[in-house]
Structures are given as structure tokens and as C-alpha cells.
């Protein structure tokens with residue numbers, strides 16, 4: 610994954626563009642905060658043991674201001690910057 614610094618406003622923009630604005634799935638409130646930084650979900654092929662530093666899914670986290678429910682959004686779904694680079698790098 611690229612060395613992209615977290616930009617709060619860009620991610621809020623991306624969430625709004627995708628209509629990710631439904632009320633909290635747990636309590637129904639409509640007030641959220643975007644956690645200020647990336648999170649990671651480790652991926653491994655085996656159920657037992659923990660592989661540190663292995664493959665992972667980078668994500669941003671939105672937290673319900675009322676009940677604290679965490680909602681994760683995989684950063685790969687946004688990719689506004691990577692797609693731009695890929696298109697520039699393709700020559701047919």
C-alpha cells in the first residue's frame with residue numbers, strides 16, 4: 610500500500626459521495642465521528658496463531674457518538690489516488 614498520509618476531509622468527502630450517511634445500525638442515532646487515522650484488519654490463511662506484519666486490509670473507522678458502535682470502511686474502496694496513478698501508468 611502506498612505511503613498516503615491520512616486526510617480527514619478527503620475521507621469524509623468520499624463517504625458523502627457514496628451516500629454512506631445512514632443512521633447508526635445499532636442505536637439509530639445520526640451523529641458520527643471519523644477516527645483520526647488508519648486502522649488495519651490482519652488477514653491470514655490459518656485460523657490458529659497470529660501473523661504480525663502479514664497481509665492486511667487498511668480501513669478508516671467511523672464511530673457512533675451515541676453508542677460507540679464502530680463502522681469500518683476499507684480504504685481500497687475509495688482509491689481516488691491509486692486509480693489516478695494506474696490510469697497514468699497504463700499505455701494500452
Ligand SMILES: [Zn+2]
Nearest residue numbers: 633636673676
Ligand atoms: Zn449508535
